[in-house]
Amino acid sequence: MNAPFPTGPSTDEPVALGALTSSVGFMLRMCQTRAYDQFFREFQDTEVRPGELTLLWVLDLNPGLKQGSVGRTLNIKPAHMTKLIQRLVREEFVERRVPPEDRRSIQLYLTETGRDYLNRYRERFLAVHRAERVGLNDAEMATLLALLSKLNFQEAPECP
Amino acid sequence: MNAPFPTGPSTDEPVALGALTSSVGFMLRMCQTRAYDQFFREFQDTEVRPGELTLLWVLDLNPGLKQGSVGRTLNIKPAHMTKLIQRLVREEFVERRVPPEDRRSIQLYLTETGRDYLNRYRERFLAVHRAERVGLNDAEMATLLALLSKLNFQEAPECP
DNA sequence: TAGAAAAAGTATCCATGTAAACAATAATTC
DNA sequence: GAATTATTGTTTACATGGATACTTTTTCTA
Structure with a gap:
């Protein structure tokens, strides 16, 4: 214990x-x-950032998701969400639409450009995910993911 | 898969x-x-920040540790390390000494004030660590910690 | 032993992320 | 149905953390 x-460099005390x-x-x-x-x-040689790519990934899987939902799912606070989306919109990767049934909220959609961008880096993105497994075999990895998942969903989400 | x-709030799609x-x-x-x-x-009602408290904790256990060593151990980049230490010195929690045998480096020591501060929050610090275990039993927790440890030390630390 | 290379920290600038106050729309309540 | 409350997102001001370039000291090399 x-x-x-x-x-790290093992030459250290x-x-x-x-x-x-x-x-x-x-x-x-x-x-x-x-x-x-x-x-x-x-991703050294690129402008790709983990948060952005993850966001595009999720929007690809869930077109029309509301901004708040994404934020809560990915644990991104509203203020930061606004900035992220603003940049993705400026780069024309994402489109915002206000649904008529609730004009406070905003629905998010990938544009063609956004989908192309995601596809260009998709393989590399998955490769990083695979590379993170260094040192763990398949069984250990499965166990780890299961435990993290359990932790993530049971952690006291509110106590106001 | x-x-x-x-x-989170489960009312979400x-x-x-x-x-x-x-x-x-x-x-x-x-x-x-x-x-x-x-x-x-x-720690809402306090000024305590996780990084700071962790740093004090480590310095308490390892008096005279060199700034670089702490940084590498805790995965804190040198530039950030400087800022952290500057604040801790300003608050008089930490003392810096330049050892004569290598005047480039800096050794770090907790002051009495620093030790008091650490002790004041020690129990609460440990309580948070215990609280994080929500949803996992002892065995699962042990497994999780073992896997994280394995991951942490085997992850490719360099490839320049 | 001079000169080059490496190592330890620092300063500056920039990216990431949050908290608090605010604006607009929707839902409740009386 | 007007007034209050809740929800959704934005703005502003600030905190956290990193990249890069620099200074000082040490170590290595020729």
Whole structure:
């Protein structure tokens, strides 16, 4: 439980982390920042950003989704959602339509350009996802995904 | 593999995510942002930030650690490390000493004030870590931590 | 031992993300 | 049916975090 932490370049002195290694939040953060680094390394030569690509991916699967729904699903706060969508609209990847039955809300659709863009990077996107599995076999990966999924959906979503 | 995603407030239309649900990176991100939200909810009434508290925690366990070592261990980039430490020094939680044997580097030590601050929030910090376990039993939790640890240390750290 | 290369931190600028206050529309309530 | 409340999205102001280029010190090399 108090084992030293084998750090990155391994030439470093070992660092004790104590109870942190039993903290899901901490371990999630560590793994997640590494995953991000990996993504940016893979898409280094492009302008592609993980959030944007994920958003296009979801809109491709769910045409006409409302902005709020996407935000809640992907855990993106409204203010940030606005900025993301504004950029995607400016690049003409996404189209916004106000449905007549509820004129507060906004429905989102991929344009042809947006679909082309997504398709251009689709394979690379999936390749990154596969590459993240380094070190885990299929069974371990399945277990990990199942546990993360359980965690994600049961975590207390509200307590106002 | 293409099951709809049970979103937060559950009053939402279900959103299809396709291959995203088999992406570790994506699932990590989802869980991690939720964990962050939880942290901020718990420490709402304070100025405590997760990164800062983690840093103090690590310095308490490893007095005299070099700035670079901490950064590599916690996956914090040098530029950000500087800013974090500057604030902790300004608040007099941390002391910087330049060791004579290598005057490029900086050793970090907790001050008495820093230790007091850490101790004041230690129990709450651990409580958040426990709370993150919602929905998983002890065995599942152990498995999850083991898998995350494996992932964290085997992920390709360099390819320049 | 000079000169080049590497390592540790810092400063500046930019991208990402949030909180709080606001505007517009819809749903409730009296 | 007018007044209140809730929902949806935007704006503004700020916090977090990274890339790049730079300074200082150390180490390596010729």
